[in-house]
Amino acid sequence: MSETSTKQRIGVLTSGGDAPGMNAALRAVVLAAEHYGMEVVAFKHGYEGLLNNEHLPLKAADVLHVLQYSGTIIKSARCPRFKEVESAQLAAKNLTELGISALVVIGGDGSFRGAHHLSQHWNGQIIGVPGTIDNDLYGTDATIGYSTAVAIAMDALDKIRDTADAMDRVFIVEVMGRHAGFIGLKSAMAAGAERMILPELQKDKPLTIAALVKHIKRVEEVRGAGSYVMVLSEHQWPGGAVALSEQLEAEYSMPCRPCLLGHIQRGGPPTATDRVLASELGVHAIELILQGKTAVMTGIKAGQMVEVPLVDTWTKKNPLDANLLRIQHEIFNPVKKSARS
Template sequence: MSKRVAVLTSGGDAPGMNACIRAIVIACKKRNYDLIGYLHGYNGLIKQESISLSLDSTHNLIQQGGTVLHSARCKAFTEEAGLKQAAANLSEAGVDALLVIGGDGSFRGATHLADHYLGQIIGIPGTIDNDIAGTDATIGYYTAIDTAMNSIDKVRDTADAFERIFLVEVMGRHAGFLALNAALSSAADYVILPEFFESPESEIKKILTQIHAQRRVRGSVSFIVVVAENVWPQGLQALTKALNDSGITDVRPVTLGHVQRGGTPVSNDRLLATSLGEYAVSLVGTDTSNVMVGEVNREPTTVPLTTTSDSKPLNSAQVALMKSIMNERYG
């Protein structure tokens, strides 16, 4: 029996969301499912604001950043009345399965929606932060690493020219995945991660040890510190001041910001988005619901939506690499 499927993108945008939408469109067409897309995340669901999605809408979509369905935060979706309205709209539209592309907050919303909606709900992880448990990587994560790496490479050029110390803040919300891999791939000299942050005093001591040791070995050269957002109290300006107060005067802070969310998705994000989109549609019409589809060891998997906010550890091999060639290099 033919099904009606709906898809929306919620929360922060991530490169590869469009690639996932494309895969969903193709997979639904293959199975003769009707597909609609809700605009502006859960806001569109509450307002019954949707568009029909067909194969025509997939042309040149895989390489586009952002999301053609647009995204937004939705305060009304945190309230009982908003959830009930969304469930009623899905029923009125005859939607059998709702696919939600987003992150932790989006999945919490989907979990609450399940209390009022009897159809299938399937989450697809789309966030540059990679902070979703149950999947090795999230859509957008690989592209964000490349974007941060390329930016840090450019910062290094001017840092070398003036033999300066640069503090580069990258996104990641409250997780260090993006900061760690951006630092490793750009050959940064030090990285500050929430998973290992003890106190400003101990971190400053470690940074100073690295700077002075490196200068004894190589002379007065550039030094790049990658900082995960939300980890340093009062932000980069406070870290800059702390270094200044410790006798390190030529320090420049750089916040990369939302540039990390944009751009053409790299191949790994396109492949992940395509795989997860297809896999999510393959579950439509089964007993599987209130789950997130993910990928572990290159194989598709499902986990309950309620577990996606569980703590997700950094890759132990990459942590060991960080300690070996960065944070404890001159220890």
């Protein structure tokens, strides 16, 4: 890396669970940086690379045609030791020695906690870019990767519908979401699922198999024989879809088949929504640096770019869209009728 450059130098890393569109965000960061006369240094493997001084320059040529791929070309990792003071100090030292004046962190809430921790020990600018399929960050209507995860879950549910309809069968598809029902709600609505089991819905009224069986039977009464597809958010049943399916068969003689999508939800070509969002957020991150901002996450609210204090992103809660929840849970629920009717 040239020592003599007079350009402003910024760092970038991707951290935590990877999300489709991280590459598009990286590309936007690099293209915007070059547009404004900055140069970019990337750290590999998230904060691990920052601690190990594993870095490389990123230029336009390196990122031109990466936006159509999921994953992250600079790799990601979780880095538990980054919570320690020594780590933040080491990171600060490395950044300073490289002449980096601003760091862009692409990741989720754990990554932003790390960024906030670093900000206590380094006086450069830090900008967060929301990259997580879970959409569970306060201050932005959407995170990079969420749209793609929903698309993949919907596609799986569509496929399940084909076979479920052929056999008039019950299915459980387990989707991601950590502790939030965003993927579950949107994919359930998009695929016309008969049932969704989300943390937000089960919070006050934990699911019982008896209630589930009752719903399945009432749907059959109302509709006649047919398929019944259920979306189960992770962590909402001990043992997940596999265990719930076995219990339905064992305890209620109700044939049921499980699918566990797992990390499939993080791959494949990102949706246009994720690529465009990542492009906007990546550019905005660079423009926030130009404006002298720090310790904020860039986000999108009502179609506009916004900035949010990093601390807010994990201390405040991003609620599910109330209208979507109402529609899918009540209006499209075959066994709920309006008081009016």
